[in-house]
Amino acid sequence: MTNKVIHAIYNDDDVLMDAVKATRAAHHHIEEVYTPFPVHGLDKAMGLAPTRLAICAFLYGVCGISFATWMMNNIMIVDWPQDIGGKPSFSYIENMPAFVPVMFEMTVFFAAHLMVITFYMRSKLWPFKEAENPDVRTTDDHFLMEVELKGSEEEAVSFFKSTGAVEVKVIEKH
Missing domain, CATH: 1.10.790 (Major Prion Protein)
Structure with missing residues:
Protein backbone atom coordinates (compact mmCIF):
# COMPACT_ATOMS: atom_id res chain seq x y z
CA MET A 1 0.00 0.00 0.00
CA THR A 2 1.29 3.44 -0.85
CA ASN A 3 0.41 6.60 0.95
CA LYS A 4 1.11 10.23 0.22
CA VAL A 5 3.05 12.73 2.29
CA ILE A 6 3.54 16.45 1.89
CA HIS A 7 6.99 17.98 1.87
CA ALA A 8 6.66 21.62 2.93
CA ILE A 9 9.96 23.48 2.56
CA TYR A 10 10.74 26.62 4.57
CA ASN A 11 13.72 28.95 4.48
CA ASP A 12 13.49 30.43 8.00
CA ASP A 13 13.46 28.65 11.34
CA ASP A 14 10.98 31.10 12.91
CA VAL A 15 8.55 30.55 10.04
CA LEU A 16 9.05 26.80 10.47
CA MET A 17 8.21 27.01 14.20
CA ASP A 18 5.00 28.93 13.45
CA ALA A 19 4.13 26.43 10.71
CA VAL A 20 4.66 23.46 13.06
CA LYS A 21 2.36 25.04 15.63
CA ALA A 22 -0.27 25.79 12.98
CA THR A 23 0.01 22.28 11.55
CA ARG A 24 -0.50 20.70 14.96
CA ALA A 25 -3.41 23.05 15.65
CA ALA A 26 -4.98 21.89 12.37
CA HIS A 27 -4.59 18.27 13.58
CA HIS A 28 -2.21 17.15 10.84
CA HIS A 29 0.27 14.42 11.75
CA ILE A 30 3.88 15.58 11.35
CA GLU A 31 6.04 12.62 10.35
CA GLU A 32 9.43 14.36 10.59
CA VAL A 33 11.13 17.74 10.38
CA TYR A 34 14.53 17.99 8.69
CA THR A 35 16.69 20.98 9.67
CA PRO A 36 20.27 22.03 8.88
CA PHE A 37 20.87 22.89 12.56
CA PRO A 38 19.09 22.23 15.88
CA VAL A 39 16.06 24.50 16.31
CA HIS A 40 15.43 25.35 19.96
CA GLY A 41 11.92 24.39 21.07
CA LEU A 42 11.06 22.38 17.96
CA ASP A 43 10.65 19.16 19.93
CA LYS A 44 8.08 20.78 22.23
CA ALA A 45 6.29 22.41 19.31
CA MET A 46 6.05 19.01 17.59
CA GLY A 47 4.71 17.44 20.79
CA LEU A 48 7.56 14.95 21.18
CA ALA A 49 8.04 13.25 24.53
CA PRO A 50 11.03 14.37 26.61
CA THR A 51 14.20 12.39 26.07
CA ARG A 52 15.30 9.71 28.51
CA SER A 123 18.79 7.07 16.00
CA LYS A 124 19.42 3.98 13.85
CA LEU A 125 22.68 5.45 12.54
CA TRP A 126 24.63 2.37 11.53
CA PRO A 127 27.95 2.39 9.72
CA PHE A 128 27.51 2.65 5.94
CA LYS A 129 23.81 3.52 6.29
CA GLU A 130 22.23 5.37 3.40
CA ALA A 131 21.06 8.90 4.19
CA GLU A 132 17.30 9.30 4.65
CA ASN A 133 17.31 12.99 3.87
CA PRO A 134 14.51 13.69 1.36
CA ASP A 135 15.95 16.99 0.10
CA VAL A 136 19.62 17.94 -0.10
CA ARG A 137 18.88 21.58 0.69
CA THR A 138 18.00 20.67 4.29
CA THR A 139 21.70 20.12 4.99
CA ASP A 140 22.47 23.69 3.94
CA ASP A 141 19.83 26.36 4.46
CA HIS A 142 16.27 24.99 4.14
CA PHE A 143 13.87 23.27 6.51
CA LEU A 144 11.53 20.46 5.48
CA MET A 145 8.39 19.36 7.28
CA GLU A 146 7.05 15.96 6.23
CA VAL A 147 3.34 15.63 6.94
CA GLU A 148 1.02 12.69 6.35
CA LEU A 149 -1.61 13.59 3.76
CA LYS A 150 -5.20 13.10 4.82
CA GLY A 151 -8.01 14.53 2.77
CA SER A 152 -7.74 16.72 -0.29
CA GLU A 153 -4.35 17.46 -1.85
CA GLU A 154 -5.39 20.94 -2.96
CA GLU A 155 -6.57 21.96 0.51
CA ALA A 156 -3.39 20.63 2.11
CA VAL A 157 -1.12 22.37 -0.39
CA SER A 158 -2.93 25.68 0.07
CA PHE A 159 -2.77 25.26 3.87
CA PHE A 160 1.00 24.75 3.85
CA LYS A 161 1.50 27.63 1.39
CA SER A 162 -0.44 29.82 3.85
CA THR A 163 1.95 28.81 6.67
CA GLY A 164 4.87 30.35 4.79
CA ALA A 165 6.24 27.39 2.84
CA VAL A 166 8.35 28.41 -0.13
CA GLU A 167 7.71 25.07 -1.81
CA VAL A 168 5.11 22.33 -1.26
CA LYS A 169 5.33 18.90 -2.89
CA VAL A 170 3.09 15.85 -2.64
CA ILE A 171 5.17 12.66 -2.62
CA GLU A 172 4.12 9.03 -2.75
CA LYS A 173 5.82 7.00 -0.05
CA HIS A 174 6.21 3.26 -0.30
Whole structure:
Protein backbone atom coordinates (compact mmCIF):
# COMPACT_ATOMS: atom_id res chain seq x y z
CA MET A 1 0.00 0.00 0.00
CA THR A 2 1.29 3.44 -0.85
CA ASN A 3 0.41 6.60 0.95
CA LYS A 4 1.11 10.23 0.22
CA VAL A 5 3.05 12.73 2.29
CA ILE A 6 3.54 16.45 1.89
CA HIS A 7 6.99 17.98 1.87
CA ALA A 8 6.66 21.62 2.93
CA ILE A 9 9.96 23.48 2.56
CA TYR A 10 10.74 26.62 4.57
CA ASN A 11 13.72 28.95 4.48
CA ASP A 12 13.49 30.43 8.00
CA ASP A 13 13.46 28.65 11.34
CA ASP A 14 10.98 31.10 12.91
CA VAL A 15 8.55 30.55 10.04
CA LEU A 16 9.05 26.80 10.47
CA MET A 17 8.21 27.01 14.20
CA ASP A 18 5.00 28.93 13.45
CA ALA A 19 4.13 26.43 10.71
CA VAL A 20 4.66 23.46 13.06
CA LYS A 21 2.36 25.04 15.63
CA ALA A 22 -0.27 25.79 12.98
CA THR A 23 0.01 22.28 11.55
CA ARG A 24 -0.50 20.70 14.96
CA ALA A 25 -3.41 23.05 15.65
CA ALA A 26 -4.98 21.89 12.37
CA HIS A 27 -4.59 18.27 13.58
CA HIS A 28 -2.21 17.15 10.84
CA HIS A 29 0.27 14.42 11.75
CA ILE A 30 3.88 15.58 11.35
CA GLU A 31 6.04 12.62 10.35
CA GLU A 32 9.43 14.36 10.59
CA VAL A 33 11.13 17.74 10.38
CA TYR A 34 14.53 17.99 8.69
CA THR A 35 16.69 20.98 9.67
CA PRO A 36 20.27 22.03 8.88
CA PHE A 37 20.87 22.89 12.56
CA PRO A 38 19.09 22.23 15.88
CA VAL A 39 16.06 24.50 16.31
CA HIS A 40 15.43 25.35 19.96
CA GLY A 41 11.92 24.39 21.07
CA LEU A 42 11.06 22.38 17.96
CA ASP A 43 10.65 19.16 19.93
CA LYS A 44 8.08 20.78 22.23
CA ALA A 45 6.29 22.41 19.31
CA MET A 46 6.05 19.01 17.59
CA GLY A 47 4.71 17.44 20.79
CA LEU A 48 7.56 14.95 21.18
CA ALA A 49 8.04 13.25 24.53
CA PRO A 50 11.03 14.37 26.61
CA THR A 51 14.20 12.39 26.07
CA ARG A 52 15.30 9.71 28.51
CA LEU A 53 18.95 9.90 27.48
CA ALA A 54 19.87 11.70 30.73
CA ILE A 55 18.70 8.66 32.70
CA CYS A 56 20.93 6.47 30.53
CA ALA A 57 23.88 8.82 31.12
CA PHE A 58 23.41 8.55 34.88
CA LEU A 59 23.19 4.76 34.75
CA TYR A 60 26.28 4.55 32.54
CA GLY A 61 28.14 6.79 35.01
CA VAL A 62 27.12 4.48 37.87
CA CYS A 63 28.45 1.53 35.86
CA GLY A 64 31.70 3.43 35.28
CA ILE A 65 32.29 4.28 38.95
CA SER A 66 31.35 0.73 39.96
CA PHE A 67 33.79 -0.74 37.45
CA ALA A 68 36.53 1.67 38.58
CA THR A 69 35.98 0.75 42.24
CA TRP A 70 36.02 -2.97 41.49
CA MET A 71 39.07 -2.65 39.24
CA MET A 72 41.16 -0.57 41.67
CA ASN A 73 40.25 -2.76 44.63
CA ASN A 74 41.24 -5.92 42.78
CA ILE A 75 44.41 -4.50 41.23
CA MET A 76 45.79 -2.32 44.02
CA ILE A 77 44.51 -4.03 47.19
CA VAL A 78 43.74 -7.72 46.53
CA ASP A 79 45.97 -8.85 43.65
CA TRP A 80 49.17 -6.79 43.90
CA PRO A 81 49.32 -4.51 46.96
CA GLN A 82 52.23 -2.07 46.80
CA ASP A 83 53.47 0.72 49.03
CA ILE A 84 53.42 3.70 46.66
CA GLY A 85 54.43 7.04 48.16
CA GLY A 86 54.01 5.76 51.71
CA LYS A 87 50.31 4.97 51.24
CA PRO A 88 49.24 1.82 53.05
CA SER A 89 47.48 -0.84 51.01
CA PHE A 90 45.56 -2.61 53.76
CA SER A 91 42.09 -1.59 52.61
CA TYR A 92 40.33 0.22 49.81
CA ILE A 93 38.88 2.86 52.15
CA GLU A 94 42.33 3.95 53.34
CA ASN A 95 43.49 4.44 49.74
CA MET A 96 40.28 5.90 48.32
CA PRO A 97 41.46 9.57 48.25
CA ALA A 98 44.22 8.52 45.85
CA PHE A 99 41.68 6.66 43.69
CA VAL A 100 39.23 9.57 43.26
CA PRO A 101 40.74 10.83 39.96
CA VAL A 102 40.55 7.34 38.46
CA MET A 103 36.93 6.93 39.62
CA PHE A 104 36.02 10.30 38.09
CA GLU A 105 37.71 9.54 34.78
CA MET A 106 36.12 6.09 34.49
CA THR A 107 32.69 7.59 35.26
CA VAL A 108 33.11 10.14 32.47
CA PHE A 109 34.62 7.56 30.11
CA PHE A 110 31.74 5.09 30.53
CA ALA A 111 29.04 7.76 30.36
CA ALA A 112 30.49 9.43 27.26
CA HIS A 113 31.25 6.33 25.22
CA LEU A 114 28.09 4.43 26.08
CA MET A 115 25.97 7.54 25.43
CA VAL A 116 27.43 7.84 21.93
CA ILE A 117 26.66 4.17 21.26
CA THR A 118 23.14 4.58 22.69
CA PHE A 119 22.51 7.68 20.60
CA TYR A 120 23.59 5.95 17.40
CA MET A 121 21.50 2.87 18.15
CA ARG A 122 18.44 4.92 19.12
CA SER A 123 18.79 7.07 16.00
CA LYS A 124 19.42 3.98 13.85
CA LEU A 125 22.68 5.45 12.54
CA TRP A 126 24.63 2.37 11.53
CA PRO A 127 27.95 2.39 9.72
CA PHE A 128 27.51 2.65 5.94
CA LYS A 129 23.81 3.52 6.29
CA GLU A 130 22.23 5.37 3.40
CA ALA A 131 21.06 8.90 4.19
CA GLU A 132 17.30 9.30 4.65
CA ASN A 133 17.31 12.99 3.87
CA PRO A 134 14.51 13.69 1.36
CA ASP A 135 15.95 16.99 0.10
CA VAL A 136 19.62 17.94 -0.10
CA ARG A 137 18.88 21.58 0.69
CA THR A 138 18.00 20.67 4.29
CA THR A 139 21.70 20.12 4.99
CA ASP A 140 22.47 23.69 3.94
CA ASP A 141 19.83 26.36 4.46
CA HIS A 142 16.27 24.99 4.14
CA PHE A 143 13.87 23.27 6.51
CA LEU A 144 11.53 20.46 5.48
CA MET A 145 8.39 19.36 7.28
CA GLU A 146 7.05 15.96 6.23
CA VAL A 147 3.34 15.63 6.94
CA GLU A 148 1.02 12.69 6.35
CA LEU A 149 -1.61 13.59 3.76
CA LYS A 150 -5.20 13.10 4.82
CA GLY A 151 -8.01 14.53 2.77
CA SER A 152 -7.74 16.72 -0.29
CA GLU A 153 -4.35 17.46 -1.85
CA GLU A 154 -5.39 20.94 -2.96
CA GLU A 155 -6.57 21.96 0.51
CA ALA A 156 -3.39 20.63 2.11
CA VAL A 157 -1.12 22.37 -0.39
CA SER A 158 -2.93 25.68 0.07
CA PHE A 159 -2.77 25.26 3.87
CA PHE A 160 1.00 24.75 3.85
CA LYS A 161 1.50 27.63 1.39
CA SER A 162 -0.44 29.82 3.85
CA THR A 163 1.95 28.81 6.67
CA GLY A 164 4.87 30.35 4.79
CA ALA A 165 6.24 27.39 2.84
CA VAL A 166 8.35 28.41 -0.13
CA GLU A 167 7.71 25.07 -1.81
CA VAL A 168 5.11 22.33 -1.26
CA LYS A 169 5.33 18.90 -2.89
CA VAL A 170 3.09 15.85 -2.64
CA ILE A 171 5.17 12.66 -2.62
CA GLU A 172 4.12 9.03 -2.75
CA LYS A 173 5.82 7.00 -0.05
CA HIS A 174 6.21 3.26 -0.30
